[in-house]
Structures are given as structure tokens and as C-alpha cells.
Amino acid sequence: MDVTIIGGGVAGLSLAHELAPDHDVTVLESSSGPRGGGFMIDFFGPGFIAAERMGVIEELRSRGHAFDGVRYGTPDGADSGRIDVGPLVDAAGGRYFSILRPEVELGLLAVLPSSVDLRYSARVTAVHDPTLDGAPASGRAAVELGDGTTLESDLIVACDGVRSVARELVAPGHGPIVPMGYRATSYLYDDPELAAELGERLLMTDTVGRVGWAYAAGGGRVGVMLAERVDSEHTRRPTPDRDRLQRQFAGLHPQVDRALAHAPESFYDDLVAQAIAPRLHRGRVVLTGDAAHAPSLLAGQGTSVAIAGAEALARSLRATGPYVEAGLAEYERRWRPTAEKVQRSGRRSAAFFTPAGPAQLRLQQIARRAIGLPGVSRLVARSVLAP
Numbered sequence: 001m002d003v004t005i006i007g008g009g010v011a012g013l014s015l016a017h018e019l020a021p022d023h024d025v026t027v028l029e030s031s032s033g034p035r036g037g038g039f040m041i042d043f044f045g046p047g048f049i050a051a052e053r054m055g056v057i058e059e060l061r062s063r064g065h066a067f068d069g070v071r072y073g074t075p076d077g078a079d080s081g082r083i084d085v086g087p088l089v090d091a092a093g094g095r096y097f098s099i100l101r102p103e104v105e106l107g108l109l110a111v112l113p114s115s116v117d118l119r120y121s122a123r124v125t126a127v128h129d130p131t132l133d134g135a136p137a138s139g140r141a142a143v144e145l146g147d148g149t150t151l152e153s154d155l156i157v158a159c160d161g162v163r164s165v166a167r168e169l170v171a172p173g174h175g176p177i178v179p180m181g182y183r184a185t186s187y188l189y190d191d192p193e194l195a196a197e198l199g200e201r202l203l204m205t206d207t208v209g210r211v212g213w214a215y216a217a218g219g220g221r222v223g224v225m226l227a228e229r230v231d232s233e234h235t236r237r238p239t240p241d242r243d244r245l246q247r248q249f250a251g252l253h254p255q256v257d258r259a260l261a262h263a264p265e266s267f268y269d270d271l272v273a274q275a276i277a278p279r280l281h282r283g284r285v286v287l288t289g290d291a292a293h294a295p296s297l298l299a300g301q302g303t304s305v306a307i308a309g310a311e312a313l314a315r316s317l318r319a320t321g322p323y324v325e326a327g328l329a330e331y332e333r334r335w336r337p338t339a340e341k342v343q344r345s346g347r348r349s350a351a352f353f354t355p356a357g358p359a360q361l362r363l364q365q366i367a368r369r370a371i372g373l374p375g376v377s378r379l380v381a382r383s384v385l386a387p
């Protein structure tokens with residue numbers, strides 16, 4: 001059948017990889033090429049296992065990195081604790097590494113079958129399904145593109161991220177994002193000196209209301225991520241503003257201040273949000289990845305569940321062959337519990353990353369010390385890694 005995938009990010013490319021042997025696949029991606037926005041992600045859990053099944057894990061691992069762990073730092077530059085990644089890696093049976101998000105996309109592109117028709121600068125503006133809104137007359141599902149053209153297909157899969165154009169059609173009333181009360185920024189820049197100082201540990205600031213991360217991202221680059229608490233009423237994507245960024249996050253830690261001084265003109269800046277869809281498919285339109293169930297960046301598992309969800313959808317479609325509706329129903333039945341579990345964990349971990357006040361910060365510091373005790377680290381590792 002003809003399958004149109006909206007979005008050539010992690011979910012879209014994973015799905016295209018899996019569907020290409022059996023179907024005619026077109027991927028429509030709004031950006032002009034692979035998106036460079038970089039932040040380091042921890043890759044483990046259901047996506048790791050899915051990537052093994054897909055045969056792409058070695059490609060991804062070759063682009064990854066093994067950090068020693070996290071170092072916590074206070075505004076005066078002192079170290080206030082550390083967590084080693086070793087117990088997590090052991091508890092995951094070695095199925096755990098760090099990788100820059102754009103490298104996941106580039107790795108999937110490197111193994112994308114040549115039969116996939118991947119179109120950049122192709123923004124989808126509307127989605128139609130004959131069983132839902134009566135259009136188009138041909139009885140096939142269709143997408144409208146920004147250039148005024150229409151593309152019909154037998155199945156449309158929305159992999160277009162947390163602000164999906166298709167979610168409202170599939171799950172009416174659930175089109176908007178669900179902000180979690182945080183705003184996050186990230187960027188990469190060249191700074192061999194700071195990269196060497198940061199070494200093999202990510203720096204995370206031990207601060208209230210605002211938090212910063214800095215890490216050596218390879219090739220003399222430094223990666224920075226900054227998050228702050230904001231009003232959860234707003235859903236509009238904020239406009240990146242370098243001056244505001246430098247003012248807002250000044251004083252978290254001397255190394256973060258140095259990295260802030262090099263903030264580029266343009267950088268990733270968005271609200272931390274979830275996408276909630278009580279149903280994942282309707283007619284011939286189906287959601288996967290962040291479009292279906294964004295757990296938010298603070299869950300630290302968005303990429304993993306995006307790959308796993310896409311692979312689960314492809315597996316269900318493969319199993320049911322020509323009975324596409326049955327495949328979509330099977331995907332929803334099998335996949336929803338995992339997606340919901342990761343979303344719950346995302347809601348819990350948000351507060352952990354950016355403590356609201358000194359008392360909460362203190363509790364975290366105590367919890368961190370407990371993690372250092374023999375046995376506890378393994379327990380924590382298991383609970384983090386549980387799919």
C-alpha cells in the first residue's frame with residue numbers, strides 16, 4: 001500500500017525503515033534537511049530493544065558515547081555530589097549509551113532503504129480521511145502541503161512531533177500540547193578548552209527553579225541545556241532570545257556562565273510539554289512518536305519510545321497484512337500501556353529536575369546520597385530502566 005509519513009524525525013525515519021520492504025513509503029519533512037538541534041540523550045529501554053530488532057543498534061551505538069556519570073555543582077563552583085552511570089549500564093545489561101539527538105536521526109538516515117521517498121521542505125498543513133471528514137472524494141486519505149499540492153495514500157502516519165497537525169483529527173479535543181510548567185533551551189558550540197575541563201561527566205547544577213547542564217559533546221564541542229519553571233497556562237512556542245537567555249540563567253555555575261557567554265543567535269527553545277491522545281488511530285490516520293504520546297524531555301525517554309512505538313506499529317501492520325484496520329487496533333492495544341507508563345514517569349521526573357524550593361532541593365541531595373549506597377543504586381537503576 002502507499003504510506004505517507006508526516007515528519008522525518010526519529011519516529012518517522014524508524015517507521016520508514018521498517019515499512020519500506022513491504023510498502024511504498026513517502027516521508028514529508030518540513031525542515032530543509034536533517035535537523036541539527038543537539039542535546040545529549042540517554043538511549044536505553046524499549047527503544048534500545050526495538051533498535052536491536054530493526055538491526056540498527058550498531059549504527060546508533062557507533063555514534064554514541066559512554067559518560068562516567070553526572071557531577072552536581074553549586075553556584076560557587078563547588079561539587080555537591082555525583083552519580084555514576086555504571087550501575088545503570090549494568091542493570092540494563094549493557095543496553096545503555098548516550099548519543100546526541102541529531103546523531104540518532106543521522107544514524108537512521110544512513111540505513112534508510114533507498115526505496116523511501118524522503119522529501120525535505122515539505123510541510124503538511126492539513127490531513128483528511130474520508131471516514132472522518134468526508135474528503136477526499138476518491139475515498140483515500142490525503143495530506144495537503146504548504147505549496148498547495150495534495151498527496152493521497154492508503155495510510156497516513158503522523159510522526160510530526162508534539163505539535164502534530166493530525167492529533168486533533170484523530171483525538172478531537174486533544175490537539176493542543178499539555179504544558180508541564182517548564183521551558184527548556186539547548187545548543188551546541190565549539191569550546192575545546194571547556195570540553196576538556198568537563199571531561200567524561202555531565203555537569204548538572206544544584207539549583208532551585210532553574211537548572212543547567214553542560215557536557216563535552218565530542219570534537220571539542222560543548223552541549224548546554226537549560227530549564228526553568230514557567231506558567232503552565234501558555235501553549236505558544238516561545239521565541240528564542242539570546243539576551244534573555246543570558247540574563248535568565250546567569251549565576252547557576254561558573255562553567256555554565258562560560259557556556260552562556262557563547263550562546264548562539266539561534267537555538268532550540270520550547271515549552272516542556274506532553275501530548276495526550278486517548279486514541280491513537282482513526283480511519284486511515286494513525287499517530288506515533290511524540291505526536292501520539294510525547295513524554296516530555298524531562299522523562300529522558302522520548303527518543304527511545306519514539307523508536308519503539310514506530311517499530312511496534314510496523315510490527316502490528318506486518319502481522320495483520322492486508323487487514324490494515326486490525327493492524328492499527330493491535331498497535332493501539334499493545335503499545336498504549338508502555339506509552340502511558342513512560343508519560344507517568346515523565347510527570348514524576350519533572351519536579352525532580354527543577355526543585356521548586358530549598359526544601360525540595362535538600363530532599364534531592366539526600367536522595368542522591370542514598371543512591372550511592374550499595375544495592376540502592378541497582379534498585380534505582382532498575383526502576384529507571386523498567387519499560
Ligand SMILES: Cc1cc2nc3c(=O)[nH]c(=O)nc-3n(C[C@H](O)[C@H](O)[C@H](O)COP(=O)(O)OP(=O)(O)OC[C@H]3O[C@@H](n4cnc5c(N)ncnc54)[C@H](O)[C@@H]3O)c2cc1C
Pocket residue numbers: 006007008009010011012028029030031035039040041042043101122123124125159160161162163165184185186225268288289290291294295296297298299300301302303304305306
Ligand atoms: C532539550 C531536549 C532534551 C531531550 N532529552 C531527551 C533524552 O534525554 N532522552 C530521550 O529519549 N529523549 C529526549 N528528548 C525528546 C526527544 O528528542 C523526542 O521525544 C523525540 O525526538 C521524538 O521523536 P519524534 O520523531 O516523535 O518527534 P520529533 O523529533 O519532534 O520529530 C518530528 C519531525 O516532524 C517534522 N514536522 C513537524 N511538523 C511537521 C509538518 N506539519 N509537516 C512535515 N513535517 C513536520 C519536524 O520538523 C521533525 O523533524 C529531548 C527533547 C528535547 C527538546
